[in-house]
Amino acid sequence: MSTSSSTWETQCPVIQHTTHPHDFGQGQLQRAEKRAWSVAFLTLVVMVAEVVAGLLTGSMALLADGIHMGGHAIALGLAAGAYFLARRYAQDRRLSFGSGKIKDLAAYTSALLLGVSSIWLVVESVHRLLAPEPLYAFEAMVVAIIGLVVNVASIFMLSGAHEHHHDHGHEHHHHPEADNNIKAALFHVMADAVTSVAAIAGLAAAWLWGWQWLDPAIALLAAVLIVRWSWGLLKNTGAILLDAEAPTELRERIRQRLESLPETKVLDLHLWSVGQGSWTLVASVVSHHDASPNQYKAALADMDGLHHPIIEVHLCHCCEESQA
Numbered sequence: 001m002s003t004s005s006s007t008w009e010t011q012c013p014v015i016q017h018t019t020h021p022h023d024f025g026q027g028q029l030q031r032a033e034k035r036a037w038s039v040a041f042l043t044l045v046v047m048v049a050e051v052v053a054g055l056l057t058g059s060m061a062l063l064a065d066g067i068h069m070g071g072h073a074i075a076l077g078l079a080a081g082a083y084f085l086a087r088r089y090a091q092d093r094r095l096s097f098g099s100g101k102i103k104d105l106a107a108y109t110s111a112l113l114l115g116v117s118s119i120w121l122v123v124e125s126v127h128r129l130l131a132p133e134p135l136y137a138f139e140a141m142v143v144a145i146i147g148l149v150v151n152v153a154s155i156f157m158l159s160g161a162h163e164h165h166h167d168h169g170h171e172h173h174h175h176p177e178a179d180n181n182i183k184a185a186l187f188h189v190m191a192d193a194v195t196s197v198a199a200i201a202g203l204a205a206a207w208l209w210g211w212q213w214l215d216p217a218i219a220l221l222a223a224v225l226i227v228r229w230s231w232g233l234l235k236n237t238g239a240i241l242l243d244a245e246a247p248t249e250l251r252e253r254i255r256q257r258l259e260s261l262p263e264t265k266v267l268d269l270h271l272w273s274v275g276q277g278s279w280t281l282v283a284s285v286v287s288h289h290d291a292s293p294n295q296y297k298a299a300l301a302d303m304d305g306l307h308h309p310i311i312e313v314h315l316c317h318c319c320e321e322s323q324a
Helices: 003-010 011-017 031-057 060-086 101-130 137-159 180-208 214-240 248-258 294-301 319-321
Strands: 264-275 278-287 306-314
Touching: 031 060, 031 137, 031 180, 060 101, 060 180, 101 180, 101 214, 101 264, 137 180, 180 214, 248 264, 248 278, 248 294, 278 294, 294 306
Parallel strands: 278 306
Antiparallel strands: 264 278
């Protein structure tokens, strides 16, 4: 009995054609992972230089920039680690919808770090405004300029890390939330760039005109901008972690695909993100023909990034009987 069962299981064409990988598109090594590690290391080196220089020169803006870079180095390492873990556990069946949300979780954590570091910056800037300390403006400005150059280079590196693996002929879906992990890393580096510019401006004013108060004042304004970035990223990643519905445009496109089959009406449709550029679907349709779930899945087959759709079909013959 067991031998017979084993034979038909290996020869059954339905089983062979419906077996699919569990990775939900998260099993491939991405260039973003390599670039995140490179930028994390670069940020760490500059962070050490800026913190030391900030302590030696007495620059609040430069010290704040260095401390920020320390938090950002951790966040960038977290982003790179998330890519590795998502790849490592892509086939782990304990993760029902794959490992893609590891990256969104890392992005959410990065946003929290970004927000907390900005709160610290606000407190320290206010303190320096109320109790000024000696400032070696020129020396601090030189280090800040070096930090800015590194930040700009890092931004270009991370901006080029957005990638999509698509087959020709597939329908592409580009959404800003496609890779929140690299977006979070990019926000951290952009925050570093903003604080570097703020530090340079404040230090230049202090060096040229003796306006030492401008150093912490500009750092305070930079902190407000960074908090805004952090809040936007928290809302975006939080929605994905809570399985919020996919963008309306994509949902409507799928609805139209399903209703393209004759006399079909979509009753219920749930579409949500399960990772970078990856979506999963549960839908309920009414059909007035003997349509099978596989026919509806075939209508969605060329939509790139859609994994393991589940289609529930309710066959209705009542309308045909009433017309007869």
